[in-house]
Amino acid sequence: MASSFGQFFRITTWGESHGGGVGVVIDGCPPRIELSEEDIQRDLDRRRPGQSKIVTPRDEADRCRILSGVFEGRTLGTPISIMVMNKDARPEAYSEMKETYRPSHADFTYEAKYGIRNWQGGGRASARETVGRVAAGAIARKVLAMFFPGFELMTYVSHVYDVIADIDPVAVTLEQVEANAVRCPDAAAAEKMIGAIEKARADGDSLGGMITCVARGVPAGLGEPVFDKLEADLAKAMLSLPASKGFEIGSGFAATRMKGSEHNDPFEVRDEKIRTTTNNSGGVQGGISNGEDIFFRVAFKPTSTIARDQKTVTASHEKTTLAARGRHDPCVLPRAVPIVEAMAALVLCDHALRQRAISER
Numbered sequence: 001m002a003s004s005f006g007q008f009f010r011i012t013t014w015g016e017s018h019g020g021g022v023g024v025v026i027d028g029c030p031p032r033i034e035l036s037e038e039d040i041q042r043d044l045d046r047r048r049p050g051q052s053k054i055v056t057p058r059d060e061a062d063r064c065r066i067l068s069g070v071f072e073g074r075t076l077g078t079p080i081s082i083m084v085m086n087k088d089a090r091p092e093a094y095s096e097m098k099e100t101y102r103p104s105h106a107d108f109t110y111e112a113k114y115g116i117r118n119w120q121g122g123g124r125a126s127a128r129e130t131v132g133r134v135a136a137g138a139i140a141r142k143v144l145a146m147f148f149p150g151f152e153l154m155t156y157v158s159h160v161y162d163v164i165a166d167i168d169p170v171a172v173t174l175e176q177v178e179a180n181a182v183r184c185p186d187a188a189a190a191e192k193m194i195g196a197i198e199k200a201r202a203d204g205d206s207l208g209g210m211i212t213c214v215a216r217g218v219p220a221g222l223g224e225p226v227f228d229k230l231e232a233d234l235a236k237a238m239l240s241l242p243a244s245k246g247f248e249i250g251s252g253f254a255a256t257r258m259k260g261s262e263h264n265d266p267f268e269v270r271d272e273k274i275r276t277t278t279n280n281s282g283g284v285q286g287g288i289s290n291g292e293d294i295f296f297r298v299a300f301k302p303t304s305t306i307a308r309d310q311k312t313v314t315a316s317h318e319k320t321t322l323a324a325r326g327r328h329d330p331c332v333l334p335r336a337v338p339i340v341e342a343m344a345a346l347v348l349c350d351h352a353l354r355q356r357a358i359s360e361r
Contacts, residue, residue: 003124005237006346008353009140013132015086017121023083024132026139028353029069031077033142040064040082043138044131046178046338054181054197055329060087064135075139082135086128099314100322104304111315122305127242127332130339137342140349147352150217155341157184157333158297159210161196165189169214169295183337201330204307204323208243209333211298211340215348218283220274220291221359222351229287230351231296237343238298243332246299250282265292294348298340300332 004012008028015022041064048062062084069080098119101108106125110117117123144151156177158165165186176185182197184190193209200207223230235247255263258280265276265285276292283294305324312322329335 005240006350008357009143009346009350011132011136011346013129013136015129015132016118016123017086017126017128018118018123019086021083021085022128022131023081024136026069026080026082026136029075029077029080029139030143030146030353031075033075033139033146034073035066035070035075035080035139035142036073037064037066039142040066040135040138043134043338043342044084047130047134047335054194054201054331055335062131080139082132084131084135096322097324099316100320101312101315102305102322102324103310103312104301125242127329127335127339130242130342133346134338134342137338137345140342140345143349144345144352147356148217148219152216153213153341153344154216155211155213155337155344157182157190157193157209157337158212160184160193160331160333161200161207161209163189163192163196165193167212169212170293172214177337182334197331205330206303206306206328207331208245208300208302209331211300211333211336213296213298213340213344215283215294215344218289218291218294218348220289222348222355223284223286223288224351224354225287229284230289230294230347231282231284231287233347233351234294234296234344237347238296238340241298241300241336241339241343243300243303243336244298245301247296249284249294249296251280252282252297255280298336300336303329303332 003014004010010027012025044062044064048060065083067081067083069076069078097107106122107117110125154172156172158167165184167185172185177183180190182190182193184193197207231249238244238247251263263280265278265281268275268277279292281290282296283289283292305328307323309321309323312320314320
């Protein structure tokens, strides 16, 4: 199903950008895990619109409600359903797009596929759909913390337009990430990023960039050979996100400019465990985690809905121009940080459950 993701830890998201609400159903969550709405709300607050001057001003509290699967503060092992109501929808702002296709948006392709589309905010193509992913990711993180006590995910903005941050992924902390609105731990780069985003918004334009994610405390052995390699599932998860255009893990494309003698990660024994002295592999070898930090990067394009005149056509094949109204992020990166984090948690949780099904570890 197009709206479902995962095998053992499986989620199905539902809802449209300007419909009554959005949400998710999670199937496969183990029982007896302590879970409250506040556990989920913390991540939703990091994703929600209107949280700073460099994101969309849409005013949504995004308060979640657990409808099923939890009793007396613990999971039951049955499907968990979570709902978030849409409170500040303004579908009238999209009336011009009823017949006019936004350049580089999913308007045309959705209609080409289904013969019908929800033009109010993009429907399922809107990043509003990711509310359900973030809610499910918060639960996946709790499962992972139960399995792996040292587990943590650290995700941050590392690149916006032509501003590239200087960050050590091994040492970065959540406090550093959350210290500014753009969620970049490099304070000097963050200031430049914010300035660039503000200028793009003033010009009616948008910017793209890159997010880096680091998973720490993941043991060796997660991932499946051949088609369900860990990095393959991570890539699918990240490229399923709105506006994502690229994925690379470890050395990524830089490996094409290296020799094998430069790229290979030598093995050694540290603290009575087999480790690697370098981590060009990004924590995954042969599609299976090797016990090192898993780190990868996701590239996001500039937001396609902008307030500048763009050449386009209508459904009746007439040439026209469109300057979009509505409330949109001039750069998706700051709010995409918790979304990337959630998708990483979902993949790792699914593979952790798959590994436990064949192993006592």
